[in-house]
Amino acid sequence: MKRMILVAAALLCLLGTAAAQRHIEYKWRGPYFTIDGSYLMNLNREAGLNGRADTLGAVNLSMSAGFQFSKEAGVGIGITYISDPTGAFTQMPAYIELRSHFMRSRLTPYTVLQGGYCLPLGSSSAPPRVEITKGGLYFGASVGARYAIDRSFAIGLHVDYRLLQSAVVTRYDMHNTPEIADPLAFHTVGGGLTMYF
Numbered sequence: 001m002k003r004m005i006l007v008a009a010a011l012l013c014l015l016g017t018a019a020a021q022r023h024i025e026y027k028w029r030g031p032y033f034t035i036d037g038s039y040l041m042n043l044n045r046e047a048g049l050n051g052r053a054d055t056l057g058a059v060n061l062s063m064s065a066g067f068q069f070s071k072e073a074g075v076g077i078g079i080t081y082i083s084d085p086t087g088a089f090t091q092m093p094a095y096i097e098l099r100s101h102f103m104r105s106r107l108t109p110y111t112v113l114q115g116g117y118c119l120p121l122g123s124s125s126a127p128p129r130v131e132i133t134k135g136g137l138y139f140g141a142s143v144g145a146r147y148a149i150d151r152s153f154a155i156g157l158h159v160d161y162r163l164l165q166s167a168v169v170t171r172y173d174m175h176n177t178p179e180i181a182d183p184l185a186f187h188t189v190g191g192g193l194t195m196y197f
Contacts, residue, residue, distance in 0.1 A: 024106050024148050024149075024150060024151065025104055025105060025106055025108075025148050025151070026146065026148035026150075026151065026152075026153075026154040026196060027068070027151050027152065028068060028070065028071040028101065028104055029068055029069065029070065029071075030067065030068060031065070031066070031067050031068075032065070032066055032067070032068050032074065032076070032099075032196060032197070033063075033064070033065045033196070033197040034062070034063070034064045034065075034076075034078075034194055034195065034196050034197070035061075035062070035063055035194070035195045035197075036060075036061070036062040036063075036064075036080075036158075036192060036193070036194040036195075037059075037060070037061055037062075037192050037193055038059075038060040038062070038158075038160065038190045038191060038192030038193075039057060039058075039059060039060070039190050039191065039192060040057065040058040040059075040060050040082065040162060040188040040189070040190035041057055041058075041188060041189055041190055042057075042058070042186050042187070042188050043187045043188065043189060044184075044185075044186055044187055057084070057085070058082050058083060058084040058089070058188065059082075059083050059084075060080055060081070060082050060083075060162075060190065060192070061080065061081045062078055062079070062080035062081075063078060063079060063080075064076045064077065064078030064079075064097055065077065065078070066097065066099065068099070068101075071100075071101045071102070071103070071104055071108075072100050072101065072102070073098075073100060074098070074099035074100065074101075075096070075097070075098060075099075076096070076097050076099065077094075077095070077096055077097070078094070078095055078097055078114070079092060079093070079094045079095070080092065080093050080095070082164070086125040086126070086130075087123045087124060087125050087126075088123070088124055088125035088129075088130040088131060088132070089130075089132060089164075089166075089186065090121050090123040091118045091119060091120050091121055091132055091135065091164065091166070092118070092119045092121055093116050093117065093118045093119065093138035093140075093164065094116050094117060094119060094138075095114040095115055095116025095117075095138055095140070096114070096115055096116060097112055097113065097114045097115075097140075098112070098113045098114075099111075099112050100112075101146065106147060106148045107145060107146070107147050107148075108145065108146055109143070109144070109145050109146075110143070110144055110145070110146050110156065110158075111141070111142065111143050112140070112141070112142040112144075112158075112160075113140070113141055114138070114139065114140035114141075114142075115137075115138065115139055115140075116137075116138045117135060117136070117137060117138055118132075118135040118136055118137070118138045118164050118165065118166065119135050120132040120133065120134065120135045120166070127172075127174055127176070128171065128172055128173060128174055129171075129172040129176060130169065130170070130171050130172070131169070131170055132166045132168070132169050132170075133168045133169070133170045133181070134166065134167040134168035135165075135166060135167060136164075136165030136166050136167045136183070136185075137163070137165045138162070138163065138164055138165070139162070139163040140160060140161070140162045140163075141160060141161050141162075142158045142159070142160035142161075143158060143159060143160075144156050144157050144158025144159065144194070145157060145158075146194070146196065152197065153195070153196065153197060154195075154196040155193065155194065155195055155196070156193070156194040156195075156196065157191070157192075157193060157194075158191060158192060158193075158194060159189070159190070159191040160189070160190055160191065160192075161187070161188070161189055162186075162187075162188045162189075162190070163185060163186070163187055163188075164185070164186040164188065165183070165184070165185045165186075166183065166184045166185075166186070167183050168181050168182070168183065169181070169182055169183070169184045
């Protein structure tokens, strides 16, 4: 048993030395482009279609481009498409982001802060109809880990919080007459995969 432990320790040391010699990191300076896919879960119980937004899940697809000035500081712009199964709360936030990585290594933790505006797309749910008729502020915060495949491609896993404000959400009755027009703020948490190019 002791021999097996010693052999395993020796192999780990050899593999660690070989990995150190083949050190690969994603470019830490220069332009970057990301594609991100996430699943978002709405935390609001009172907001949403028939008071059931707490069970509403949304799919999010984002693209951003920017410049990494150092491993700690990158600035970019992006757009994201957020779609929910009912269609009532589908929207497209446009934002500015601050991206920070904390180590120059193959695997590094990172954070992203985003701020912008939610553009309503005019989509609506099945009757009784609900739709966003005026957008609002957008804020996103993510924390995750990025793994470099090579200098120009990396993948990352993250968890995030997003605030989606809608200045006017209109609800209609069964005769398609507007009943209520309220502002709503959607607090969501989620997670997903990011690809860096």
